[in-house]
Amino acid sequence: MKNIKILFCVFIFLTLNGCNSQSVPDFDNENAYNYLKKQCEFGPRVPGSTGHQQCKDYLIQTLQRHADNVTPQIFMFSFGEPVRTVSATNIIAAFQPEKSERILLCAHWDTRPWADRDPNPKNIIKPVLGANDGASGVAVLLEMARLFHIQKPNVGVDIVLFDAEDAGNYGNDRSWAKGSEAFAREFRSTYFPRFGILIDMIGDAELAIYKEQFSVKYAAPVVDLVWNKAAQLGITEFIPTIKFSVFDDHIPLLENGIPCIDLIDFDYPYWHTIEDTPDKCSASSLGKVGRVLTHIIYEQK
Numbered sequence: 001m002k003n004i005k006i007l008f009c010v011f012i013f014l015t016l017n018g019c020n021s022q023s024v025p026d027f028d029n030e031n032a033y034n035y036l037k038k039q040c041e042f043g044p045r046v047p048g049s050t051g052h053q054q055c056k057d058y059l060i061q062t063l064q065r066h067a068d069n070v071t072p073q074i075f076m077f078s079f080g081e082p083v084r085t086v087s088a089t090n091i092i093a094a095f096q097p098e099k100s101e102r103i104l105l106c107a108h109w110d111t112r113p114w115a116d117r118d119p120n121p122k123n124i125i126k127p128v129l130g131a132n133d134g135a136s137g138v139a140v141l142l143e144m145a146r147l148f149h150i151q152k153p154n155v156g157v158d159i160v161l162f163d164a165e166d167a168g169n170y171g172n173d174r175s176w177a178k179g180s181e182a183f184a185r186e187f188r189s190t191y192f193p194r195f196g197i198l199i200d201m202i203g204d205a206e207l208a209i210y211k212e213q214f215s216v217k218y219a220a221p222v223v224d225l226v227w228n229k230a231a232q233l234g235i236t237e238f239i240p241t242i243k244f245s246v247f248d249d250h251i252p253l254l255e256n257g258i259p260c261i262d263l264i265d266f267d268y269p270y271w272h273t274i275e276d277t278p279d280k281c282s283a284s285s286l287g288k289v290g291r292v293l294t295h296i297i298y299e300q301k
């Protein structure tokens, strides 16, 4: 009789607290950093290049190990002077595709064709390696994909790696974020996630992430969710003030009704230079962002 009472109490406890609540798996910082280095080993991932093709195959194969399905979205992309037209690919990895409640996590995987912010004029025609600007966001999402496979969250998740983000012209917003634009156009009437979080340039060893203006203006509750969680976890690199407004991959999503925010550390001295290399990034920084996002996903009901 005593045992039955205990079982009954456990049942009541679980009912009140929700059987949905589950532990949050550990985000492995070193794993994430290895994913960053691995992408950089292919060299720059400029659309149309060998490194781009090889990295695409690697990303698809890695995600196929963890996701329920991986779908490439192929589109034509024109950039540069003289204009080059090449095939570009968004990589869409779905976890628990049967669930209607979904969260979008995204990052761009291509790298800039020109290091045109490099202080040395000889370098401006060289491509960017993109350890932080490209590989860092992808690295965090690959590690999260591994966790989603080991322990299923309560909600469905889509990891989307955008191509063709970083070959734009500084004066022309619409020349950037072409992969996200293609994704938003194709899925505008069929895909309605609860919210989206874009991560870009979050691997800087000197991490400081300020709130981004468009994110606050158009998706304030998602910004609050992230900064509150960071504060709760004691991760002080999320600074609760607005600093930049960035035309990034979240803009075409916001324009098509997906409340998506951009987590970006735009104070990066190696931005669009040939010095954007893995030694400027750290496992610890990837881990701080990864830990906040992992908590947010696993705490969704």
Ligand SMILES: [Zn+2]
Residues within 6 Å of the ligand: 112, 133, 166, 272
């Ligand atoms: Zn860039």
